[in-house]
Amino acid sequence: MSLTRSEVEHVAKLARLRLSDAELSSLEKDLNAIFGYFDQLRAVDVTNVEPLAHVLDAVNVMDDDVPHECLPREIALRDAPDRTEEYFRFPRIL
Amino acid sequence: MSHDWEIVAGLEIHAQLQTKTKAFCRCPNLYGADPNTLVCPVCLGMPGALPVLNRETVSQAARLVIAVGGTIHLHSKFDRKNYFYADLPKGYQISQYDEPFSTGGAVRISAGGQEKTIRITRAHLEEDAGKSMHLDNGASVVDMNRCGVPLVEIVSEPDFRSAEEAGAYLTVLRELLRFIGVCDGNMERGSLRCDANVSVRPRGSHDLRERTEMKNLNSIRNVERAIEAEAERQIAIYESGGVVHRQTLQWDDQTDELRPMRVKEGSDDYRYFPEPDLVPLELETEFVEATRRAMPELPQSRRKRYREEFGLNDEAVYFLATERRLSDYYESLLDGKRNPVSVAGWIQGEVQRLLKEYGWEIEQFPVGATRFGALMDSVDKGSLNRNSARDVLRMMLSDDRDVDSIASELGFGVKQDDTQLAEIIDQVVTSSPDEFERYRQGKKNLIGYFMGQVMKAAGGNANPKLLQKLLAERLERE
Numbered sequence: 001m002s003l004t005r006s007e008v009e010h011v012a013k014l015a016r017l018r019l020s021d022a023e024l025s026s027l028e029k030d031l032n033a034i035f036g037y038f039d040q041l042r043a044v045d046v047t048n049v050e051p052l053a054h055v056l057d058a059v060n061v062m063d064d065d066v067p068h069e070c071l072p073r074e075i076a077l078r079d080a081p082d083r084t085e086e087y088f089r090f091p092r093i094l
Numbered sequence: 095m096s097h098d099w100e101i102v103a104g105l106e107i108h109a110q111l112q113t114k115t116k117a118f119c120r121c122p123n124l125y126g127a128d129p130n131t132l133v134c135p136v137c138l139g140m141p142g143a144l145p146v147l148n149r150e151t152v153s154q155a156a157r158l159v160i161a162v163g164g165t166i167h168l169h170s171k172f173d174r175k176n177y178f179y180a181d182l183p184k185g186y187q188i189s190q191y192d193e194p195f196s197t198g199g200a201v202r203i204s205a206g207g208q209e210k211t212i213r214i215t216r217a218h219l220e221e222d223a224g225k226s227m228h229l230d231n232g233a234s235v236v237d238m239n240r241c242g243v244p245l246v247e248i249v250s251e252p253d254f255r256s257a258e259e260a261g262a263y264l265t266v267l268r269e270l271l272r273f274i275g276v277c278d279g280n281m282e283r284g285s286l287r288c289d290a291n292v293s294v295r296p297r298g299s300h301d302l303r304e305r306t307e308m309k310n311l312n313s314i315r316n317v318e319r320a321i322e323a324e325a326e327r328q329i330a331i332y333e334s335g336g337v338v339h340r341q342t343l344q345w346d347d348q349t350d351e352l353r354p355m356r357v358k359e360g361s362d363d364y365r366y367f368p369e370p371d372l373v374p375l376e377l378e379t380e381f382v383e384a385t386r387r388a389m390p391e392l393p394q395s396r397r398k399r400y401r402e403e404f405g406l407n408d409e410a411v412y413f414l415a416t417e418r419r420l421s422d423y424y425e426s427l428l429d430g431k432r433n434p435v436s437v438a439g440w441i442q443g444e445v446q447r448l449l450k451e452y453g454w455e456i457e458q459f460p461v462g463a464t465r466f467g468a469l470m471d472s473v474d475k476g477s478l479n480r481n482s483a484r485d486v487l488r489m490m491l492s493d494d495r496d497v498d499s500i501a502s503e504l505g506f507g508v509k510q511d512d513t514q515l516a517e518i519i520d521q522v523v524t525s526s527p528d529e530f531e532r533y534r535q536g537k538k539n540l541i542g543y544f545m546g547q548v549m550k551a552a553g554g555n556a557n558p559k560l561l562q563k564l565l566a567e568r569l570e571r572e
Contacts (some may be wrong), residue, residue, distance in 0.1 A: 076133045084233065
């Protein structure tokens with residue numbers, strides 16, 4: 001199993017990464033090396049193994065429906081790259 | 095629409111649950127607060143913050159699934175759906191992918207004079223995104239208060255063959271969600287949202303053609319109009335030899351136009367994977383059964399009963415079996431013994447009038463079922479007439495004494511005393527010698543005249559049955 005160059009480009013696009021040709025080539029090589037390990041994993045016979053959704057044995061970790069205190073808005077917005085008085089601001093899309 | 099084509103549509107409905115807090119953090123789940131004041135590290139997606147599932151979301155989702163007759167899966171898990179948008183600070187939405195909360199279920203609808211069953215594919219838990227807005231000054235901003243609000247996504251099978259069917263389904267489902275108290279159903283505010291998947295095919299064929307998805311359908315009417323418009327658009331493309339492409343369209347309810355939003359990312363592109371921050375959900379059969387036992391009787395069943403057992407007309411049936419609190423109040427007034435038609439009359443008439451006058455919801459109506467029931471009984475026994483009972487009811491709104499005390503303070507209910515009534519009758523008969531004489535000579539229908547006169551003299555407060563009895567005795571007396 002291996003990734004083609006255009007698949008690498010597609011994944012980069014989904015991850016909103018703008019990459020140079022050199023970076024794409026380098027990542028293609030690295031990713032395919034990683035996929036090599038997956039091929040090793042695939043070789044294991046898992047016929048009678050239940051798929052595992054979580055590494056812990058715990059289930060049903062839940063909280064009661066009781067409100068906690070929220071962050072003050074000033075703190076919530078403090079590290080925003082761009083903001084108005086009350087909102088996060090973002091570049092217009094489309 | 096052309097008769098050569100038929101619509102094949104399915105709906106995805108997102109219902110915001112009516113919890114006090116969000117799905118994975120305990121920030122309040124509240125509409126209309128100041129922007130970005132109901133947020134915390136979890137819903138803002140800050141590094142290291144960990145989600146914890148809200149127990150109440152599970153209970154409400156379970157009620158919803160039971161209400162549509164679906165199967166709750168005892169085992170389900172959460173997954174991450176990855177995409178980038180400014181209203182999704184984590185970069186992924188917590189959802190359920192391959193092991194959803196439930197599958198199956200159905201909703202009975204009636205459209206075009208025909209009953210039909212719409213099958214439900216699945217329902218799963220997920221979280222809402224923030225709300226982005228485009229301000230007049232050109233800035234795009236986002237309010238994260240909605241981010242993390244619990245949603246149940248209900249996916250239907252592509253069972254709709256007309257826009258009207260889709261509208262009917264949404265109407266029934268919305269009613270049901272409201273009735274069981276899991277969603278307020280407010281489409282304008284977005285607490286109930288609808289996406290439609292639409293394709294068309296030559297009538298009679300069974301193939302499924304490429305579909306498009308429409309978002310932002312914020313009223314039942316808009317769902318219908320958008321499906322119509324999109325079907326027309328696709329038919330025009332096919333008839334001119336073109337090809338329909340998979341895409342997402344946005345319905346603009348100002349201009350009634352469909353605008354392409356983006357080329358739809360396939361589910362591969364969402365790169366779903368199990369959410370490592372949440373452990374799986376393992377429900378007990380006993381939880382499901384207890385939830386089932388606690389379910390109220392649903393509107394469709396109540397309507398059938400009101401119609402068939404109570405003999406109520408369609409208007410009354412619909413009125414009394416749509417809002418849960420009103421319906422429950424009606425049934426507690428009946429108390430298994432009062433006349434369903436007469437109680438319905440009270441609620442549709444006087445109670446509605448008072449609710450409107452005071453701007454109350456039914457749960458704010460201050461007269462409880464026991465006291466109101468006693469008032470109705472007084473009318474049935476004949477000790478109060480309807481007009482007086484209305485005045486008594488009005489006084490009961492702010493006076494919690496019993497019916498008899500209020501009635502006697504208002505001067506009602508005293509004329510039913512035999513002697514007092516007999517005196518009035520005597521006066522009336524004595525002061526109408528001509529009519530009395532004609533009655534004695536055989537004009538028996540003059541009894542109506544005497545009834546009216548006595549009732550007038552009694553200020554409308556005579557017990558009609560007693561009056562008729564005493565009057566007849568007096569008139570026939572030798």
